[in-house]
Amino acid sequence: MTSQPRKLPYGDGRDALLAAVISVVAEKGLRGVTYRSVGSRAGVNHALVTHHFGSLDGLLAATMEWAVHRSIEETGLEGLADFDESFADALINSVAAEPELQLFQFEMILESRRNPEIREMVSRLYQNYVRTVEQALVKKGVDTRNEVSLAAFAALDGLMLQFLTISDTTRIKPAVVQVGRMLAKLQQPG
Incomplete structure (x- = not known):
């Protein structure tokens, strides 16, 4: 047998x-x-x-790439340009379902302050996220000059950090929706 x-x-x-x-x-x-x-x-x-x-550094680098890829897929970040409550629900639900994925990334971000090797990984992390946000916004007709994509991602990133630490959906969800409303105002008339 x-x-x-x-x-x-x-x-x-x-x-x-x-x-x-x-x-x-x-x-x-x-x-x-x-x-x-x-x-x-x-x-x-x-x-x-x-x-x-x-090595452990190789493991951390591979984990960072894997985490960012999974996070972008599971949070629905590409759907940011929908500017609606369903995007806010999807984002919050995905982070709530697998908080460890985001916590790992935040830990790496904080460690990058002390470790230049990790800093390069974090730089790529931010580039991937901001590029994803920019692509979503451009599809929706938003002028992404003047660092709109970076500002949008930074707002969502900060809100998800707050969600992971204080878990107050009643405050976080309306704030995510508000980010969408502000971005919708930047849409070019089509």
Whole structure:
């Protein structure tokens, strides 16, 4: 009788390790990320970290890229230009469903202040987000000159940080909708 391979709690192989990093950081912060803690959380031998990523820095860089990609997909950030309550609901619900994904990114942002290697990762994180917002706004006919995309993302980013820390949907949702209203006023007549 052949035994079935053990199913990892976060997926298989590489993705399991990436998800494990996010989980460890949400619980212990970046200082808690070790080969052993990640391997243990993923349910695999910690030697797989070096096999897949070479180093903890490589693991953090890959996790950052993975987290940003997932976050953009799951928050519906591309739908920002819809300027409506359904966008606000989708954004808040996605962050509420997987807060660790956002917490990891905020931890990396704060650590980038002390670590120049992480600073480059954070710079790419912001570039990805702002580019996504800009593409959504341009599709809707918003003039994105004068850093409108950066301002829109910064507003949403700050609101999601507040949501993660104080969890007051009754204040955060109307504020997200207000960001949409302000952006709608910038639409070019079509």
